[in-house]
Amino acid sequence: MSIQLELFIHPMCPFAQRVLYVMAYKGIQCQIKEIDLVKKPDWFLEVNPKGLMPALKVTTSNRVCLLHDSIVISEYFESFPGPYLYPRLTNDVVDSLEKAVLDIIMSTSIDALKRQIGQIYYNATPNDRELGYFRRTIAVVEDLIPDGKYFGFKALGKDEITLIDLLALPLIERIVAFKDLGLPYYQGVNLQNILSWYSRIRQLPCVKAYEMPLIRYVNLRKYMQSNKYEGLSLPASNYDSPPKI
Numbered sequence: 001m002s003i004q005l006e007l008f009i010h011p012m013c014p015f016a017q018r019v020l021y022v023m024a025y026k027g028i029q030c031q032i033k034e035i036d037l038v039k040k041p042d043w044f045l046e047v048n049p050k051g052l053m054p055a056l057k058v059t060t061s062n063r064v065c066l067l068h069d070s071i072v073i074s075e076y077f078e079s080f081p082g083p084y085l086y087p088r089l090t091n092d093v094v095d096s097l098e099k100a101v102l103d104i105i106m107s108t109s110i111d112a113l114k115r116q117i118g119q120i121y122y123n124a125t126p127n128d129r130e131l132g133y134f135r136r137t138i139a140v141v142e143d144l145i146p147d148g149k150y151f152g153f154k155a156l157g158k159d160e161i162t163l164i165d166l167l168a169l170p171l172i173e174r175i176v177a178f179k180d181l182g183l184p185y186y187q188g189v190n191l192q193n194i195l196s197w198y199s200r201i202r203q204l205p206c207v208k209a210y211e212m213p214l215i216r217y218v219n220l221r222k223y224m225q226s227n228k229y230e231g232l233s234l235p236a237s238n239y240d241s242p243p244k245i
């Protein structure tokens with residue numbers, strides 16, 4: 001069956017980046033369309049009336065489906081042939097128990113990390129309670145990936161990349177990008193395992209193909225903290241420099 005895939009992204013959106021990394025890891029061919037979130041084109045809103053992004057339009061011989069949400073699209077991609085991102089049983093069937101264990105890491109630790117990225121972007125003056133949440137979240141992640149092992153290591157006893165690593169990567173890229181800005185969040189925080197994991201996963205070709213320079217996240221944060229932020233614009237190189245005051 002022939003399938004045509006059109007993927008709508010903004011290259012600086014962490015959720016779109018998840019999907020790009022998974023797509024590249026699996027070797028899936030998509031037509032990639034970059035969307036300016038400040039002025040969403042009419043043709044995009046016709047395809048995707050809610051304007052949600054990332055979105056994937058899947059056209060098969062007998063139907064057209066629109067998928068959105070980074071996890072849904074990533075799991076759909078994982079079902080394609082290519083290197084596995086979920087553990088398999090001997091007959092190539094997904095090991096549902098091991099997948100469930102990974103899903104729990106995703107919905108607890110990685111989701112908590114996502115909330116903390118939002119805090120760093122928008123909250124320049126965190127109180128003690130907010131700093132405590134940040135530190136606890138980082139400590140949990142540090143504990144999951146000793147010496148830079150992959151995220152499934154502690155729970156599954158094997159140091160193999162899984163979908164969770166690629167879903168976590170855009171979040172960790174931002175944690176790394178903000179680490180030398182002197183933000184209160186990072187005081188006394190140990191990132192040793194996160195930094196080992198990050199330098200390891202960056203070696204993968206799928207990461208090299210789609211990673212952004214980290215300075216763009218630093219500049220985007222400056223936009224978000226100024227009164228000049230209306231949403232992610234194109235091209236992504238807009239974020240090579242901070243906003244002009």
Ligand SMILES: N[C@@H](CCC(=O)N[C@@H](CS)C(=O)NCC(=O)O)C(=O)O
Nearest residue numbers: 013014015037052053054069070071
């Ligand atoms: N839970 C969604 C979140 C996606 C999301 O928040 N995307 C942002 C861009 S990073 C978006 O589409 N915002 C709509 C807008 O800016 O109009 C996912 O994982 O895909």
